[in-house]
Amino acid sequence: MKQRSPASAASVSLCVALAALSAGCGGDGAPESTGGTLVVGVRSDFSGFNAITNSSQYTDELIKYALFTPIVQYDESLGVRPWLAESWELDGDSAVVFTLRSDVRWHDGEPVDARDVAFTFERAKDPEAASLLAEAYLSQVARADVIDARTIRFAYERPHAQALENFWWAPMPEHRLADVSPAELRNADFNRAPVGSGPFRLAEWRANERVVLEAVEDFPEELGGRPSAERVVIRVIPEAATRLTELVTGGIHVDIDVAPDQTDQIEASPDLELLSFPGRTVYFVAWNNLREPFTDARVRRALGYAINREEIIAALLEGHGAPAVSPIPPWSPLAPAVEPLPHDTAAADRLLEEAGWLDRDGDGVRESENGAPLRFTLLTSDRALNRAVVEVVQSHLRRVGADARLQVTEFQTMLAQFRSREYDAAFANWVLDNFQVGTAPFALFHSSQAEIAGSANRTSYGTPAADSLLEAGRAAVTPEDAAVFWADFVRLLKEDQPATFMFWLDELAGKRAGVTGVDMDPRGEFRGLADWAPR
Amino acid sequence: MTGFITRRVLGAIPLLLAVATLIFIVLDLAPGDPAAQYFNPNVPPEVYEQLRRNLGLDQPLATRYGKWLGSFLTGDFGYSFAQNRPVANVVLDALPNTLLLAVVAIGAMFVVGVLVGVLQAVRQHGWADRILSVIGLFFYSMPSFWLALMLMLVFSLKAHQWGWPIAFPATGITSFDYEFLSPWGKFTDRLSHLVLPATTLTLVLAAGVARYTRGQMLEVIRQDYIRTARAKGLPERTVVLKHALRNSLIPVVTLVGLYLPLLFSGTVFVETIFSWPGMGRVIFDAISQRDAPVIMATSFVFATLVVIGNLLADVLYAVVDPRIRYD
Numbered sequence: 001m002k003q004r005s006p007a008s009a010a011s012v013s014l015c016v017a018l019a020a021l022s023a024g025c026g027g028d029g030a031p032e033s034t035g036g037t038l039v040v041g042v043r044s045d046f047s048g049f050n051a052i053t054n055s056s057q058y059t060d061e062l063i064k065y066a067l068f069t070p071i072v073q074y075d076e077s078l079g080v081r082p083w084l085a086e087s088w089e090l091d092g093d094s095a096v097v098f099t100l101r102s103d104v105r106w107h108d109g110e111p112v113d114a115r116d117v118a119f120t121f122e123r124a125k126d127p128e129a130a131s132l133l134a135e136a137y138l139s140q141v142a143r144a145d146v147i148d149a150r151t152i153r154f155a156y157e158r159p160h161a162q163a164l165e166n167f168w169w170a171p172m173p174e175h176r177l178a179d180v181s182p183a184e185l186r187n188a189d190f191n192r193a194p195v196g197s198g199p200f201r202l203a204e205w206r207a208n209e210r211v212v213l214e215a216v217e218d219f220p221e222e223l224g225g226r227p228s229a230e231r232v233v234i235r236v237i238p239e240a241a242t243r244l245t246e247l248v249t250g251g252i253h254v255d256i257d258v259a260p261d262q263t264d265q266i267e268a269s270p271d272l273e274l275l276s277f278p279g280r281t282v283y284f285v286a287w288n289n290l291r292e293p294f295t296d297a298r299v300r301r302a303l304g305y306a307i308n309r310e311e312i313i314a315a316l317l318e319g320h321g322a323p324a325v326s327p328i329p330p331w332s333p334l335a336p337a338v339e340p341l342p343h344d345t346a347a348a349d350r351l352l353e354e355a356g357w358l359d360r361d362g363d364g365v366r367e368s369e370n371g372a373p374l375r376f377t378l379l380t381s382d383r384a385l386n387r388a389v390v391e392v393v394q395s396h397l398r399r400v401g402a403d404a405r406l407q408v409t410e411f412q413t414m415l416a417q418f419r420s421r422e423y424d425a426a427f428a429n430w431v432l433d434n435f436q437v438g439t440a441p442f443a444l445f446h447s448s449q450a451e452i453a454g455s456a457n458r459t460s461y462g463t464p465a466a467d468s469l470l471e472a473g474r475a476a477v478t479p480e481d482a483a484v485f486w487a488d489f490v491r492l493l494k495e496d497q498p499a500t501f502m503f504w505l506d507e508l509a510g511k512r513a514g515v516t517g518v519d520m521d522p523r524g525e526f527r528g529l530a531d532w533a534p535r
Numbered sequence: 536m537t538g539f540i541t542r543r544v545l546g547a548i549p550l551l552l553a554v555a556t557l558i559f560i561v562l563d564l565a566p567g568d569p570a571a572q573y574f575n576p577n578v579p580p581e582v583y584e585q586l587r588r589n590l591g592l593d594q595p596l597a598t599r600y601g602k603w604l605g606s607f608l609t610g611d612f613g614y615s616f617a618q619n620r621p622v623a624n625v626v627l628d629a630l631p632n633t634l635l636l637a638v639v640a641i642g643a644m645f646v647v648g649v650l651v652g653v654l655q656a657v658r659q660h661g662w663a664d665r666i667l668s669v670i671g672l673f674f675y676s677m678p679s680f681w682l683a684l685m686l687m688l689v690f691s692l693k694a695h696q697w698g699w700p701i702a703f704p705a706t707g708i709t710s711f712d713y714e715f716l717s718p719w720g721k722f723t724d725r726l727s728h729l730v731l732p733a734t735t736l737t738l739v740l741a742a743g744v745a746r747y748t749r750g751q752m753l754e755v756i757r758q759d760y761i762r763t764a765r766a767k768g769l770p771e772r773t774v775v776l777k778h779a780l781r782n783s784l785i786p787v788v789t790l791v792g793l794y795l796p797l798l799f800s801g802t803v804f805v806e807t808i809f810s811w812p813g814m815g816r817v818i819f820d821a822i823s824q825r826d827a828p829v830i831m832a833t834s835f836v837f838a839t840l841v842v843i844g845n846l847l848a849d850v851l852y853a854v855v856d857p858r859i860r861y862d
Contacts, residue, residue: 130585209812412567
């Protein structure tokens with residue numbers, strides 16, 4: 001649902017150049033009295049503020065934390081807490097009834113009621129709308145029935161765990177959008193001048209330049225009340241080096257997107273503070289399970305042993321990452337305690353020999369019995385991090401006699417190849433859009449997805465054992481039951497290695513020391529925006 | 536002259552259409568498509584296909600081209616895939632910012648380039664000539680993005696850290712508190728934001744203009760009528776500025792027309808680095824997002840501006856050189 005736009009090759013080399021030249025700078029205090037205005041720098045512009053059609057990460061965060069009010073919200077331990085819905089009642093395993101707050105209003109004064117919630121649900125479910133909300137949250141929700149203005153009942157397709165988390169989305173105003181046809185929702189004027197329901201209203205949006213938010217005075221106290229800052233200006237500054245310059249000179253107070261190689265500079269400055277928190281992006285090497293030599297699980301596992309994750313995290317991420325074993329994030333309440341494959345070249349050698357790959361001609365690259373070398377292309381996009389990682393991976397694989405040829409292309413080109421499964425091995429990443437554990441593993445590794453053109457199962461992996469665990473995990477009703485199945489699934493994934501999961505990249509941000517209340521966690525960079533305040 | 540301009544404008548129409556058609560086809564050949572932005576495990580192929588249908592991407596090239604051409608000729612640029620708003624709005628938001636930057640840069644480039652060129656020619660083989668040649672060659676050889684970062688490093692970041700009296704803002708066209716400034720404050724705020732990006736564009740291109748002016752001046756200065764002017768006792772200043780300069784400028788004016796495409800491609804980098812919300816940024820983002828309607832519209836606008844620039848150069852040519860007549 002969310003996609004980071006790839007940094008261009010040119011821009012990356014620029015950041016490195018400036019970072020190197022300006023390393024270790026101190027910086028004196030900038031005047032920060034801005035009359036209650038907080039300035040934030042982001043990398044790319046937002047897309048339309050419409051929960052039904054949005055697909056970009058920061059836009060989603062502004063919808064959920066600033067402009068609108070979702071039905072439920074997450075607390076810091078990732079438990080579900082009441083938000084627009086002040087309470088709920090489970091109707092067995094088959095339905096949930098929400099009672100909505102009476103004091104949340106659209107910014108035009110109309111109350112937010114059950115009809116808005118039902119409207120948003122219906123629109124999202126309409127295939128014409130091509131809504132990503134429907135796919136990410138509502139695939140297990142069958143029907144919505146408005147009982148009265150403050151009560152709504154949702155019926156589930158089937159019982160499942162984490163069922164309340166299907167409702168972490170914000171309703172859109174029916175009275176503003178009812179006339180827009182579902183296919184036209186994406187282009188609705190509303191999306192660029194939305195009438196929201198959250199702690200901030202959108203005051204101004206200048207494309208590619210800035211978004212200005214204004215505090216809503218009478219936002220309900222129980223939901224945080226009036227935001228700390230009077231105005232929040234979010235400036236679009238595409239270059240990482242430029243954003244850091246603005247942070248140092250006081251042109252912005254918070255830099256949302258800091259590169260790992262900029263962290264030293266921020267930490268060295270008394271005026272700046274580094275914020276680092278576990279992210280929602282997992283990086284992995286996908287092996288094309290339909291192509292030689294990756295049809296053999298032993299080969300995939302051997303290459304998994306050959307890659308040294310710890311070295312990559314320490315050297316390329318400057319320590320700002322955690323080893324990954326599956327697409328279930330380590331900070332999830334349901335994350336199984338399974339360690340990734342250790343770095344063990346002896347085990348890799350053993351497995352490759354067992355699978356019949358020996359260096360028969362002494363050139364350092366193994367060959368199969370019929371003389372075919374253990375050689376394949378490793379595809380990735382031209383982001384600086386991706387490039388650096390594949391180079392290191394190549395050297396790790398070389399040590400066990402596997403010859404990976406690197407193919408680094410522009411992001412869209414790489415994606416086209418990866419989607420159509422025209423690759424041997426690919427280094428790629430996924431961004432999770434919610435905390436429902438089942439969604440990503442199912443889409444990535446269920447056999448039903450393996451045959452579908454363009455689906456997310458790009459390794460074409462699928463075994464009866466994995467299928468039954470994935471189905472059981474999704475069908476389990478209590479988190480405790482689900483956790484058992486997910487643990488078994490992750491162990492199977494580790495054994496079969498359809499893809500070698502590498503690391504979860506920490507999110508990095510910087511702020512000026514005078515800015516208070518900035519606290520970020522896996523729920524997102526903008527999670528606490530209402531509490532951020534300039535000095 | 537009017538006939539000439541009319542002929543040129545009419546001649547430009549098929550040219551621009553050919554450019555647009557070529558871009559359309561090249562775009563179609565490029566791998567990737569805008570719907571692929573939604574690259575995520577949660578987007579199943581059905582939604583992806585629906586998105587492609589909504590965007591009209593499922594139709595064959597000829598159909599899409601026909602549709603595009605039809606609406607394009609009626610002035611409808613369509614909707615941006617990535618920004619989900621009319622392309623006309625995208626262009627209208629960005630174009631004034633780019634034009635401001637480009638006009639300032641062209642003006643400064645011409646003035647600086649000609650002044651330096653004349654100075655070098657008059658002091659040929661002197662110290663000033665040599666030093667300016669080296670400096671000029673340096674800027675001429677530097678890629679604009681590098682120069683941009685260096686200017687930002689020195690005049691924004693370091694100037695701020697070292698407490699210089701003037702530190703220029705590194706990004707944007709106005710400060711975030713622009714609305715609350717006095718009219719004079721607004722003017723200086725805008726001006727200070729313009730300094731670094733305009734200087735970057737100017738320096739790279741002015742070096743070329745200076746080289747050219749110097750060469751032309753040296754040629755003209757040796758001609759008989761200059762000797763005559765000197766012989767009849769005119770002060771050197773008048774000889775250089777009135778008699779020699781005007782004739783040297785003829786090819787330089789053409790050069791300015793030819794530099795327009797360079798200037799526009801320069802803005803792609805400069806706008807991205809300085810977060811200048813102009814056409815260069817728009818086209819850069821549109822290409823990486825495969826936002827075809829925006830790429831079409833922006834490249835068409837750039838192509839049109841280049842054609843206008845060249846036409847302007849031809850007209851100016853006639854102004855500086857009375858021997859040239861268009862009829």
